[in-house]
Amino acid sequence: MPELPEVRTVAKVLKKLKxxxxxxxxxxxxxxxxxxxxxxNLLINKTLKDINTIGKYLLFNFDEYILxxxxxxxxxxxxxxxxDTLAKHEHIIFDFNDSTSxxxxxxxxxxxxxxxxxxxxxxxxxxxxLAKEPFDLDKDSFYKEVHKKNKAIxxxxxxxxxxxxxxxxxxxxxxxxxxxxxxxxxxKLTRNETNNLLDSSCKILNLAIKxxxxxxxxxxxxxxxxxxxxxxxxxxxxxxxxCEICNNKIKKIKIGGRSTYYCEICQK
DNA sequence: AACGAAACCTGCGCGC
DNA sequence: TGCGCGCAGGTTTCGT
Numbered sequence: 001m002p003e004l005p006e007v008r009t010v011a012k013v014l015k016k017l018k019x020x021x022x023x024x025x026x027x028x029x030x031x032x033x034x035x036x037x038x039x040x041n042l043l044i045n046k047t048l049k050d051i052n053t054i055g056k057y058l059l060f061n062f063d064e065y066i067l068x069x070x071x072x073x074x075x076x077x078x079x080x081x082x083x084d085t086l087a088k089h090e091h092i093i094f095d096f097n098d099s100t101s102x103x104x105x106x107x108x109x110x111x112x113x114x115x116x117x118x119x120x121x122x123x124x125x126x127x128x129x130l131a132k133e134p135f136d137l138d139k140d141s142f143y144k145e146v147h148k149k150n151k152a153i154x155x156x157x158x159x160x161x162x163x164x165x166x167x168x169x170x171x172x173x174x175x176x177x178x179x180x181x182x183x184x185x186x187x188k189l190t191r192n193e194t195n196n197l198l199d200s201s202c203k204i205l206n207l208a209i210k211x212x213x214x215x216x217x218x219x220x221x222x223x224x225x226x227x228x229x230x231x232x233x234x235x236x237x238x239x240x241x242x243c244e245i246c247n248n249k250i251k252k253i254k255i256g257g258r259s260t261y262y263c264e265i266c267q268k
Numbered sequence: 269a270a271c272g273a274a275a276c277c278t279g280c281g282c283g284c
Numbered sequence: 285t286g287c288g289c290g291c292a293g294g295t296t297t298c299g300t
Contacts, residue, residue: 003293031276056294072294074278089278108277110294126295151271160295167293216293236293257273259291 002056002071004133004165005208009227010077011051011058017079020096021047029091032106034114036125042115043067043094055130055164059121066121068114069104075111078103131164134201143194146186153189154182155256157197166201169214172236172261174200181267182260183253207232235261 002010022043027033033040046062053059060067069075078090082101086093092104092113104111116124131137131145142163149156156162157171166174175182177200180193189197208214213227216237234244239252243263253260 006293070295072276073292074294106277107279108292110276110278112295149270155271158294169293214293258294 002075003167003170003208003213004053004056004205005170005211005229006213006227007053007056007058007071008209009213010071011053014051014058014060014077014079014102017048017096017100017102018050019047020098020100021045022094023097024093024095026093026095027091028086028093029109031109032091032104032111032113034112037114038065038116040067040092040113040115048096054127055133055160056167057127061118064118066116066118068116068124068126070112070126071106072108072110072112074108075104075106078105129161131160131162133164134166134198134205137163137198139195139198142198143189143191146189146194146197149186151186152183152255153180153186153197154258154260156186158256158258163198163201165205168258169216169233169236170201170204170208173204173234175267176235176262177204179267181264182255182262184268235263237261 022045025041025044027040042065043062046065048060048062050061051058052061056070058069060069080101080103081099082095084101087105089107090103090105094102122128145162146156154171154175157166157174158168174197178193178196180197208229211228214229215227216230235250238250238261240249242248243250243266246263246265248263248265250261251264
């Protein structure tokens with residue numbers, strides 16, 4: 001599922017678990033847990049204090065620990081009842097001290113979790129290399145970092161160490177909104193173009209957050225992830241449909257192995 | 269150092 | 285109906 005708006009939406013829903021205490025944990029598929037993680041069972045008898053996000057990462061805060069969770073391609077959380085039978089693709093189960101059971105579900109098993117001590121958050125290897133989210137990103141430093149890259153701007157915008165939170169859908173939409181060709185080399189962009197990319201990123205992500213993210217798979221009915229942004233998509237998944245500005249057909253190509261949708265007339 | 273490609277997984281839809 | 289292939293909202297690791 002997840003780009004920044006979807007992850008924020010998940011966090012918002014999971015906040016209803018705040019102040020509940022974990023009573024039991026079952027790990028069904030252990031590769032979801034990062035090998036560097038502390039023992040996940042340390043969370044038993046701990047109270048979930050809050051849930052926040054950094055980019056596409058979910059942070060479950062306990063008094064002394066933080067559980068870092070990344071959904072990658074298909075990770076989902078379901079809030080169920082303890083008595084509910086184990087569903088297919090449920091890999092990690094957190095039971096709480098009431099009847100609640102939080103289930104981590106992941107068809108492709110790409111998602112990862114890591115339990116750390118709170119004081120190790122700052123130097124966590126996954127988090128510390130991340131750039132700022134577009135809302136906090138400084139225009140000068142963004143221009144400078146983008147300009148170092150001798151590859152397609154599409155690829156650079158997917159790099160979370162350059163800008164944190166965009167994924168394939170929103171990068172396609174941001175490039176369309178900024179009228180920039182996804183194949184254009186990053187080091188050829190003008191200062192004005194990188195400014196526009198940052199503005200479009202904030203605009204699109206803010207609207208997507210407001211709409212609860214994007215839901216593009218019919219079978220997806222994960223709690224909190226029934227987003228509405230799909231009705232705003234201008235290019236993503238719209239191959240051969242007409243650009244609403246110039247009426248030419250939306251093209252689909254591959255860049256860095258990822259499907260890229262764009263209008264070759266409007267995006268220069 | 270920087271880049272591209274492969275690896276990690278499962279399920280779905282399509283063409284034959 | 286069945287099979288093989290390509291495809292999917294991401295990140296890390298490996299090779300050049």
